[in-house]
Amino acid sequence: MAKRLVPLFNRVLVEKIVPPSKTHAGILLPxxxxxxxxxxxxxxxxxxxxxxxxxxxxxxxEGDTVLLPEYGGTEVKLGDKEYHLYRDEDILGTLHD
Known part of the structure; x- marks a missing residue:
């Protein structure tokens, strides 16, 4: 059974996006x-x-892609996944395509 965390007050639960470390062709990125x-x-x-x-x-x-501060947030582990909990005012902005 998977647990679901519902933040209180003005907090936001975020799953960090890990950028690829290499291209589709296999070139390693710095x-x-x-x-x-x-x-x-x-x-x-x-x-x-x-x-x-x-x-x-x-x-x-929910579903927004956001820009996060370099430091801050509280790390939360649910099952085998890691999330971060931020206050709404700590989020720097939203990213759009």
């Missing part, structure tokens, strides 16, 4: 060209209430 701190949003919390009691929703949704 480590600095493959470094892009991005991930896919797996689950989001409901948001939080501000000082006036108004609901503030999370700014990303």
């Amino acid at each position: 480590e600095n060209t493959t470094k892009l701190n991005s991930g896919k949003v797996v689950s989001v919390g409901p948001g939080f209430r501000d000082e006036e009691g108004k609901h503030v929703p999370v700014s990303v949704k």
Whole structure:
């Protein structure tokens, strides 16, 4: 049975995207060209209430590809997969094709 983590408040669960270390032709890529701190949003919390009691929703949704800070987040292991838990305001932006 697989466990599913539903974040609380304004937290976002992200699975980091590991860029390929070589091309389709088998050419190895240097480590600095493959470094892009991005991930896919797996689950989001409901948001939080501000000082006036108004609901503030999370700014990303499940399935979004996001740009992550170099440091931060909490590592979470569910089964054999690793995820990272970030606060919504720590996510730097969303990536689009």
